Amino acid sequence: MGGYRGGVPLSPHLPELSALELLVDTARTGSIGAAARIHGISQQAASARLRGVEALVGAPLLLRSPRGSRLTESGTVLVEWAARLIDVAAEVDQGIATLRADRSERLRVAASMTVAEHLLPRWLITVRARQQTAGRSPTAVTLTATNSDRVAEAVRSGEADLGFVEGPTVPAGLRAQDVARDELVVVVAPSHPWTRRRAPLTAQELAATALVAREEGSGTRRVLEEALAAKGLRLTVPAVELTTSTGVREAVRAGSAPAVLSRLAAEGDLGAGRLAAVPVADLDLSRRLRAVWAGSSTPPAGAARDLLAVARSC
Template sequence: MTGEAHVPLSHRIPDLGALELLLAVARHGSLGRAARETGVTQPAASSRIRSMERQLGVALLDRSPRGSRLTDAGALVTDWARRIVEAAEAFDAGAQALRDRRDSRLRVAASMTIAEYLLPGWLIALRAERPDTAVSLLAGNSAAVAGRLLAGEADLGFVEGLSVPEGLDGTVIAHDRLVVVVAPSHAWARRLTPLTPQELAAAPLILREQGSGTRQVLDAALAVHGGLAQPLLELSSTTAVKGAAESGAGPCVLSELALGEELSSRRLIKVPVAGVRLRRQLRAVWPSGHRPTGPARDLLSLTARDGRARP
């Protein structure tokens, strides 16, 4: 069953501003007072009414030194205008309610390094700008972040992988570098020459799990050098990896962002590596075709203003 063909609105339909002006004239019986109420000059108001009369093809006002009075046609048009303006006000109120509901919460999904070392500062800044927005943070590896966004469980995500995951759009918000670190007791802590890519690839390492951005970058960097050896340990959090390395279990490769305290206190020692690129991009991501709005847009803007995270 087919419906009736849609008929587009006539070019003779006045805009809402003109209809609001006509209603103001009807209330006050004066074009001057209607002009003041709607925030335009009297000549502009008069010109707008005359333009509407030409558009509709009927006279709306009888003008006299004592004021402006609606014609019979003007009274009828005013009744129609009132219904249109009331419907527009209801539409506007409904749209505002939708925006308020959207702005009342923000669901963020972030990979572990960003969630632990960058997002707290951004969320504090967002709280100052949007104190009424409730923020929830879901932390996981980059693959989990992409999954949450695609499932509609998050409004904005942050990932550390090699590229924008399929089905998402994104923008680079910062650069980061992976570094090799060991406990002071490890033999590599006393090396006088950098590790070669082959030495790093052949060594059993304490690693993040498959699906993490850190692991993706390391796998790709060492693929041309024989690939990673069997991991010594695979752990699902940066904190756990650092703890295992500090205990002397073996070397690990982590984000430099995550190692500031351990390196400054020399609980872990950075080991130079030559001939392999361990630099990576940190990205904000969102479902393809759905640019962030409301609090998500504001949070994205804050990442660009953060001096610690500038590319």
Template sequence: VVEAAEAFDAGAQALRGRRDSRLRVAASMTIAEYLLPGWLIALRGQRPDTAVSLHAGNSAVVAERVLAHEADLGFVEGLTVPEGLDSAVIAQDRLVVAVAPGHPWARRTKGVAAAELASTPLILRERGSGTRQVLDAALASAGGLAEPLLELASTTAVKAAALSGAGPCVLSELAVGDELGARRLVEVPVSGAPLDRALRAVWPTGARPAGPARDLLSLTHRRI
């Protein structure tokens, strides 16, 4: 009996070890590019033997991967959390309308109203992204978004198009902070449209993160 118990304990420890030796993370583009690198470096300091895989996509894709148990922990930027997922707010974020210095909006001291923003073709992220979801909701009462000038699948591509002078973009302030500070882009104030949003960690309902996923979740609260 003792030998059987010891064998069971050894098997359980080995199973825990295998589970704790890997972490699958899915994150929306902004979080993956601007927040997760710091968190993962800190996690490596705590768990040097844990192998981490990261899938970056829009918030809808992240939710799908977590629901399908293809990720142990997800990070999203949208307004809502899909059914079947629990969540925790890890930070507050703000969307910014930004233009190249030569754009006419860059010289406006009062910025733009929601109605003008809604009627202007913008450089946008694709549908399914948290950024697009928040912007759609913010401008719904102003008539909804006009047909995009460009619709791009990554934060970096949207920013590059705005930097080229193609037109106004709407991105997280995390994504454009350096460019605004260097005046490569200019923030345009917006009135009448709420552009604040929450950043959330998500996991399957009833399955609170454990092991390295729990440790990563803890680090997000300490470092924002």
């Protein structure tokens, strides 16, 4: 049973906790055989384990006889110490169980606005349905909807267990898995002059247009800026900056400047004729939507992993 106390390595003579539990039960029952049954092992295995404890300690701990086993003086002292250690270990074990249960019963999610508005509701409904089918209690989910930069900050700081971001790169210091693909589309009001164009919009024209845009830090804004940068272009100062896709859509529908939106966010208005899409020549506006988390390369266990599996399959 290795470890550290105050930065000093524990002695290699410290027995395993399970062996100390066996010794304590032997002292309590007065029988190696009875203690073995408590631990679900054979008497021979129990006896061998106790001899191993004596070898580690360097002193006899039990006086064995056909009528049972009783402690030596050294054994009496060690059992007293071991009982205190076992009590503390039981408290730690219960605390770990509480942490695991708490993690499985609640899930803190931070998501970009596009994912939060258009994908997460369906994913969460699917997770809940699967949990109920499996006879498990539904997980309580808290959601923070914000831009991709703030999602990454929330996951890095531990304020969120799982995040969903947009953008061309994985946020620094986080693990990631792709969960979906999306594309950005240039949208205008149906009465806008661009709807009467015969040729696609050029990247240069788009870069030079003051758009209704998402704020700095949003995945949508970053994908657009990096796509233009790949062509040696820079987005001009926006006509207005808004913090939600809904706000951008409403501004464009009201006759404001054009915008670049996720197709997920625009498809309802495009289908109903409330917005019109304008094609752009030679500009890659596709993007990945990613789940991100902190720590090991394996996604967090429990509800977070359940949600990630649903997101990847939908």
